[in-house]
Amino acid sequence: MGNQNIFQAECVVVGGGAAGSAAAYKLAKxxxxxxxxxxxxxxLESDFSRISGFMGCETSFQKAAGITVASKKNLYExxxxxxxxxxxxxxxxxxxxxxxxxxxxxxxxxLTYSFYSDWVDSEKKExxxxxxxxxxxxxxxxxxxxxxxxxxxxxxxxGVEILFDCAASDLxxxxxxxxxxxxxxxxxxxxxxxxxxxxxxxxxxxxxPEMMKEQFNGAPLLNLGSHHNTGDGIRMALAAGAVLEQSxxxxxxxxxxxxxxxxxxxxxxxxxxxxxHLGFAIYxxxxxxxxxxxxxxxxxxxxNPLATNGIPALSVGRMxxxxxxxxxxxxxxxxxxxxxxxxxxxxxxxxFVPVLDRAKDQFAQAEEEGWAIQADSLKEIAEKxxxxxxxxxxxxxxxxxxxxxxxxxxxxxxxxTEIKEGYxxxxxSYVGGFWCTLGGIKTDARLRALNAxxxxxxxxxxxxxxxxxxxxxxxxxIAATGSGLAIASGVIAAEEMNxxxx
Ligand SMILES: Cc1cc2nc3c(=O)[nH]c(=O)nc-3n(C[C@H](O)[C@H](O)[C@H](O)COP(=O)(O)OP(=O)(O)OC[C@H]3O[C@@H](n4cnc5c(N)ncnc54)[C@H](O)[C@@H]3O)c2cc1C
Numbered sequence: 001m002g003n004q005n006i007f008q009a010e011c012v013v014v015g016g017g018a019a020g021s022a023a024a025y026k027l028a029k030x031x032x033x034x035x036x037x038x039x040x041x042x043x044l045e046s047d048f049s050r051i052s053g054f055m056g057c058e059t060s061f062q063k064a065a066g067i068t069v070a071s072k073k074n075l076y077e078x079x080x081x082x083x084x085x086x087x088x089x090x091x092x093x094x095x096x097x098x099x100x101x102x103x104x105x106x107x108x109x110x111l112t113y114s115f116y117s118d119w120v121d122s123e124k125k126e127x128x129x130x131x132x133x134x135x136x137x138x139x140x141x142x143x144x145x146x147x148x149x150x151x152x153x154x155x156x157x158x159g160v161e162i163l164f165d166c167a168a169s170d171l172x173x174x175x176x177x178x179x180x181x182x183x184x185x186x187x188x189x190x191x192x193x194x195x196x197x198x199x200x201x202x203x204x205x206x207x208x209p210e211m212m213k214e215q216f217n218g219a220p221l222l223n224l225g226s227h228h229n230t231g232d233g234i235r236m237a238l239a240a241g242a243v244l245e246q247s248x249x250x251x252x253x254x255x256x257x258x259x260x261x262x263x264x265x266x267x268x269x270x271x272x273x274x275x276x277h278l279g280f281a282i283y284x285x286x287x288x289x290x291x292x293x294x295x296x297x298x299x300x301x302x303x304n305p306l307a308t309n310g311i312p313a314l315s316v317g318r319m320x321x322x323x324x325x326x327x328x329x330x331x332x333x334x335x336x337x338x339x340x341x342x343x344x345x346x347x348x349x350x351x352f353v354p355v356l357d358r359a360k361d362q363f364a365q366a367e368e369e370g371w372a373i374q375a376d377s378l379k380e381i382a383e384k385x386x387x388x389x390x391x392x393x394x395x396x397x398x399x400x401x402x403x404x405x406x407x408x409x410x411x412x413x414x415x416x417t418e419i420k421e422g423y424x425x426x427x428x429s430y431v432g433g434f435w436c437t438l439g440g441i442k443t444d445a446r447l448r449a450l451n452a453x454x455x456x457x458x459x460x461x462x463x464x465x466x467x468x469x470x471x472x473x474x475x476x477x478i479a480a481t482g483s484g485l486a487i488a489s490g491v492i493a494a495e496e497m498n499x500x501x502x
Contacts, residue, residue, distance in 0.1 A: 016048075025160065026105060033161075055070075056136055057071070058071060075136065109151050196500075201462070204436045248468075250434035252307060255267075276357070287312065303345065322425065336351070366428070375427070443469050
């Protein structure tokens with residue numbers, strides 16, 4: 001190895017996404033010699049470059065806007081109640097205590113924020129500012145290169161040394177303590193960074209098929225996040241003696257359903273689904289499993305897709321949504337919200353694509369790819385996809401719709417739309433799309449990676465989506481909690497590393 005590829009630093013941050021950028025900036029501002037290793041050729045390749053925003057708690061921006069719903073008390077109680085025994089409450093408490101600093105740190109770097117209420121009709125502003133799902137959200141105004149150039153420049157100005165196109169692969173250890181990181185620059189040049197403290201924030205294992213299979217029992221899940229997120233941080237920490245937390249989850253795609261039968265990304269450059277038929281997955285209509293039977297209250301995916309859109313894939317595998325031709329037509333011309341008579345369905349009132357006006361032109365593509373069927377009878381659909389009990393299920397479902405009460409899965413009346421005869425039928429099959437995985441290494445409230453005896457591995461910190469102890473199996477339904485907790489983890493890790501090094 002050439003000398004030019006051996007670096008000295010006091011601390012190393014691996015991964016320049018949400019958590020890593022926060023940590024590197026704070027460490028540099030505290031006067032530490034920080035080196036940031038980032039697999040992408042720029043921060044543009046991180047998921048951080050594409051997020052809408054951060055959840056924040058008691059930030060100066062919320063105070064200025066009069067938003068009080070995002071108090072520590074409200075958020076702590078909400079998150080710990082939601083995740084029950086899956087998380088470390090002390091860590092959640094600490095993450096929330098550091099949340100305001102984290103949001104303000106990115107503002108200091110040059111990012112600016114809006115609130116969800118800034119984007120909606122004036123009469124709904126108060127509602128969204130006071131709502132637990134939307135009130136805590138800081139939308140980042142800068143997107144893509146505007147965002148990542150701003151953050152990259154701020155990191156460099158603060159004194160962070162950045163190695164882009166540099167994939168960390170192993171931790172260096174000396175007598176049980178971290179002593180640096182090994183990696184590879186530009187795909188071929190070995191790199192070694194000697195440092196006493198390391199923060200791993202490599203964004204989860206969404207693009208690691210083996211880990212996905214192991215953690216989710218082979219469930220049909222589609223990664224919508226960066227291909228760089230291959231669980232490297234988790235793998236490195238395990239090799240250094242840390243252990244995995246029990247529960248792992250996914251941050252679900254709240255925009256639409258997903259298919260693994262399309263050869264390419266399921267969103268276009270404007271972030272519209274490449275084929276409008278993906279929309280039906282979150283409309284609350286009849287959904288069945290591989291036997292053609294209902295298995296869930298479909299309303300869950302319609303009211304809370306961020307948290308629940310992956311549940312069908314995790315519990316029964318592929319999900320099939322079945323409808324009649326009139327319902328289909330209504331969604332393509334008026335949109336589902338209007339078709340259902342504008343019910344009390346907040347999420348439906350502001351869907352990303354309110355009317356599926358491109359669907360009809362795109363049907364042939366979905367059919368060719370193998371995830372769409374148009375048929376004259378339910379029997380035809382059942383036979384084609386092996387949904388053996390579909391006809392029986394529809395008969396039962398129609399009875400429940402007529403009675404106006406879902407005795408089987410307790411779905412609200414507003415989503416009980418009969419599957420009518422005489423209009424033909426449509427069916428679509430979906431897998432679970434996710435933005436990132438959640439969970440990994442067991443950490444304490446100071447973000448120290450823990451071993452099987454619950455002792456910290458000296459010098460090793462892990463955060464972002466790979467901190468095992470802040471997320472349960474089901475993602476939180478407060479918008480942008482993932483990135484909100486990720487940036488807070490960066491702040492805590494920086495504080496702790498700073499102290500450790502001193
Ligand atoms: C399109 C999209 C939109 C999203 N929107 C939101 C949102 O609005 N709100 C929200 O809360 N969440 C959102 N998410 C989820 C989001 O990914 C996380 O909340 C957040 O980015 C997690 O931060 P992180 O630092 O853990 O990971 P990331 O931001 O993904 O950063 C991880 C970084 O580590 C790098 N890396 C990986 N392996 C290595 C290695 N071996 N060596 C060096 N570097 C490595 C990666 O290249 C990446 O830059 C979205 C995800 C996607 C894909």
